[in-house]
Amino acid sequence: MQARHLGPWCACLSPSHSPVIAVPGVMAETPSAFFSAVVVTILAVLGGCSAPSEAARAFFVFGDSLVDNGNNNYLATTARADAPPYGIDSPSHRPSGRFSNGRNIPDIISEQLGAETTLPYLSPELRGEKLLVGANFASAGIGILNDTGIQFVNIIRINRQLQYFEEYQKKLSALIGASQAEMRVNQALVLITLGGNDFVNNYYLIPYSFRSRQFALPDYVRYLISEYYKILQRLYELGARRVIVTGTGPLGCVPAELALRSRNGQCDSELQRAAGLFNPQLVQILTALNRKIGSDVFVSANAFGMHMNYVANPQAFGFATSKIACCGQGPYNGIGLCTAASNLCPDRDTYAFWDAFHPTERACRIVVNHMMTGSSEYMNPMNLSTILSMDAAV
Structure with missing residues (x-):
């Protein structure tokens, strides 16, 4: 087991001892292990353990299918990715509930943090020490509004995700104590992705929709x-204090919208207009919130620009196409769900889109690279590398 910083329950290395975590109330299995645990606890009290590393920080994820790690697998809903060929390029080569051929954006951010991938909050595996890693609360189909995604019936709407976050913190407090739990949440990185479904699965879902x-x-x-x-x-x-907030991507350019709305393969202008109105106003409220708080808590991620780079010029990024989905059917493989009966491209790395709405793992890696090192055009007021450096210096 890799040692993690657990507030006062930290692991110290010596030439003759493996990392040991002292957990109050749990008796070590052997006298030597018990002695080591006591030493660790004493050193922690005396300040003998090293400061937390960036790999130790927790990571929390909120939002929709772009960042769902499998919560919907546990729900009676049609908005799920738990059947092949989803996950075909993942380490297990099996579907996990991610709307991807492999890893998604939260997975790749976890890699950058040097941390384990966060588990879905509904996973029965999310207990004990796994709580220290963080949690993914995202649910495919949801939006900012409660009526977004009503066709999917049983999904975890954003207010419920926030309630689960409160519930998670109670579990964490029971594990490591209230003060340490609060500190861990405060020091965590948070990602939230909302808004796209409020357009494609609400306002523009059908002609003359209610909204x-x-x-x-x-x-x-x-x-x-x-x-x-x-x-x-x-x-x-x-308690969130470092929050990356992504705007919507180029909604009119996804294969589903090309199939439904495009006559010549060009991005749909109306959905592009929606994104063009939404994203700048989102940046404005993040700036206003930071000003009100007096700290750069909220960081804007320009998802539109990050995705539009490879959509507009796929060859420059090594893609053969940014219009046709790897998995699907109909024009641009943009009609219906990705299933075992769908067309499936042989080389996912040459496709920008995996299915009708979601990028391939390779496209997700391009996006995360922008998050890590991008200029203020993409990450405002700072990129993720700067955040990690600043927080490590505190």
Whole structure:
């Protein structure tokens, strides 16, 4: 087992001892192990253990199918990716509930943190020491609004995800104590991805949808932004202090929308307009929240720009196409679900899109690279590498 920094329960290395974690209330199996545990505890009290490393920080994920690690596997919903060929390029080569041929964006961020992949919150494996890694609360199909994704019925809407975050913190407190749990949450990295479904699975889901009759597009965007502000404010109240907030990608360019709306293979202008209205206003409320808090808690990730780079010029990134999905059927492989009966490309690395809506693992790696080292055009006010460096110096 790799040693982790657990607040006062830290592991110290000596030439003759393996890392040992002292857990109050648990008797070590042997006298020597018990003695080592006592030594570790004493050294922790005396400040003899090293400061937490970046690999030790927890990671929490909220949002939709772009970041869902498998929560929907445990729900009675059609919004799930638990059948082949999903996961074909994952380490197990089996579907895990990720809407990807392999790893998704949270997995790749975990790699950059030097940490284990976060488990879905609903996973029965998320208990004990696994809680220290963090948790993924995301659920495919959800949006900012509660009525987004109603066709998927039983999904974890964002308010419920936040309730689960509170529940998680109680479990963590029971494991390591309230003060250490609070510190671990405060020091964690958080990723939240919302908004895309509020357009493709709500406003534009059907012609003359309820929301499109209720709001003109600019008014709908303002309504979404005002609701998102409340969600982010609540996330801060629950202890999040480093939050990466992604805007929507180029919604009109995904294979599903090309199949439904494009006559010539060009991105749909109406959905691109929606993203163009939403993303700048999202940046504005993040700036306003940071100003109100007095600290750079919220970091804007320009997902539109990150994705649009390879969508507009796929060959420059080594892709053969950014229009046709690897897995699917119909025009651009953009109709219906990716199933065992779908067309399946032989080389996923040459496709920007895995299915009708979601990028391949290789495209996700391009996005995370922007998050890590991108300029202020992509990450504002700082990129993830800067965040990690700053927090390590504290």
